[in-house]
Amino acid sequence: MRELILLIFLPFFTIAQTGYVTYNNSTYDFTNGYINPSHVGVVSFDQNTSLEISFKHGLDDDNGTMVLERDSQFAVSESMYDEKGRQIFRDFDTQDIIIRNKKSSQFEPFIIKDHWLVIQWNIFEEFKEILNYKVQKAEGIFRGRTYTVWFTEQLPYPYGPWKLFGLPGVILEYSDGDKNYGTATEICYPCDLNESISIPVENNIRTIEEHVKISDNIHIYHILEFRKRGIDDIIAGSKFNEKELLERREKSREYLFEWENENTKRAVYDKKILKQAYEFGPSTKRKLQKLKEEKEKSDNDFNIRTFRN
Numbered sequence: 001m002r003e004l005i006l007l008i009f010l011p012f013f014t015i016a017q018t019g020y021v022t023y024n025n026s027t028y029d030f031t032n033g034y035i036n037p038s039h040v041g042v043v044s045f046d047q048n049t050s051l052e053i054s055f056k057h058g059l060d061d062d063n064g065t066m067v068l069e070r071d072s073q074f075a076v077s078e079s080m081y082d083e084k085g086r087q088i089f090r091d092f093d094t095q096d097i098i099i100r101n102k103k104s105s106q107f108e109p110f111i112i113k114d115h116w117l118v119i120q121w122n123i124f125e126e127f128k129e130i131l132n133y134k135v136q137k138a139e140g141i142f143r144g145r146t147y148t149v150w151f152t153e154q155l156p157y158p159y160g161p162w163k164l165f166g167l168p169g170v171i172l173e174y175s176d177g178d179k180n181y182g183t184a185t186e187i188c189y190p191c192d193l194n195e196s197i198s199i200p201v202e203n204n205i206r207t208i209e210e211h212v213k214i215s216d217n218i219h220i221y222h223i224l225e226f227r228k229r230g231i232d233d234i235i236a237g238s239k240f241n242e243k244e245l246l247e248r249r250e251k252s253r254e255y256l257f258e259w260e261n262e263n264t265k266r267a268v269y270d271k272k273i274l275k276q277a278y279e280f281g282p283s284t285k286r287k288l289q290k291l292k293e294e295k296e297k298s299d300n301d302f303n304i305r306t307f308r309n
Contacts, residue, residue, distance in 0.1 A: 019189030020044040021170060023161045025054070025182035027253060041161055041182070044193045045170075049091050050159040051197045055102060056085025084109070087200045088162065097163070100200030106225040110204035112211045115258065117142070119166045130172045131187050138167055144256025149174045155189055162253065180253045212257060 023041045041054035053059065059081075087100040099112040119140040126137040128150065135150035142163065149160065153169040160171030161182055175181035206214070214221045226232070249255050256262070 017190055018044070018046045018193050019155070019187070019191055020193055020195075021155075021161075021172065021184050021188075022186035023182045024185050025161065025180075027180045027182075042195065043159060043161055043170075044195050044197055045157055045159045046193075046197060047157075048093050049089070049197050050157075050165075051090075051195065052088040052161060053085045053195055055081045057081050057083055059085060082109070084200075089197075089199055090159075090165065091199075092158070096199075098200055100202060106222045108204055109202045110206055111200060111202045112206050112208055114163070114208045117258065119164070121167055123167075130184055133172065133187065135172055136169075140164075140166075143254040143258070145176045145180075145253065147174055147176055155187070176253065179251045208257075209259065 021043050023043070025039055025041055027039070038060075039054055040060035041052050042059065043050055043052045045051075082102040084100065084102070086102055089098045089100075090096070095116040097114040097116055099114060101107075101110050101112065103109045119142050121138045121140040124137040124139070128135055130150060130152070133152040133154050135152045137148065137150055139146060139148050141147075147164060149164060149167070149171045150173040151160070151167040151169040151171045155170035156168065157170055158166050158168065160167070161174060164171055164174055172184040172187075173182070
């Protein structure tokens with residue numbers, strides 16, 4: 001009888017195989033065009049899913065607004081943080097990758113449905129230690145960039161920071177040899193999670209293709225969002241510039257997408273969208289027309305008084 005009771009209650013004492021890894025990252029911000037020197041990301045995971053959260057209020061220091069300088073021109077970028085942060089969710093059973101982007105002054109929070117891309121890793125017989133874990137070197141190409149990573153089989157899950165995954169152990173360090181790199185600063189396994197793992201949900205949903213199209217010419221779409229709110233006296237400050245776009249892509253973690261090639265790594269826009277962004281909106285045109293008519297009337301009145309005298 002005692003053995004039976006033991007067998008019944010034994011599963012309740014099994015430790016849940018969950019944990020999390022905290023990373024310190026430095027990444028190029030493709031949309032706003034600057035290097036974010038340091039931000040925290042936390043990857044929580046269980047047997048089948050992982051969730052990375054970053055740029056969340058309270059997770060690390062919020063740099064607030066940033067003043068950018070380029071060629072003697074200044075621009076102000078809003079905070080990269082909000083109450084939920086950026087979230088990257090993976091389900092290894094369904095092969096779903098769903099990303100939540102934060103709220104901004106132009107856009108409400110939105111979901112990106114990305115593609116599940118298998119990374120072909122080359123594993124090397126090179127080892128070192130990170131936070132007392134033995135890690136092994138691997139290299140793989142993801143969306144046009146070569147990443148060098150270090151993973152540990154002591155955490156036997158195919159998870160990693162950002163969109164890097166697919167090795168026989170959790171990735172604890174990554175680098176593209178240039179602008180984008182990160183390393184683990186805390187590992188907790190097995191342990192309870194600080195954040196529950198759940199699919200991000202927002203009302204606005206984009207495909208990855210739609211998101212890249214918008215990001216490639218974000219200034220155009222900012223103008224269009226203002227137009228929707230009735231603020232149509234703003235026009236795009238610069239027209240489509242392929243050179244500038246390619247320079248930004250060179251720094252970005254995602255340089256070349258799977259539907260592109262080296263000669264077509266840019267979005268294609270119809271003339272209607274470009275025209276909307278590069279001219280004043282209807283209400284501003286009416287105001288300008290009214291000012292023009294008032295000026296003409298004033299000039300006519302002046303001429304009439306002059307001739308009478």
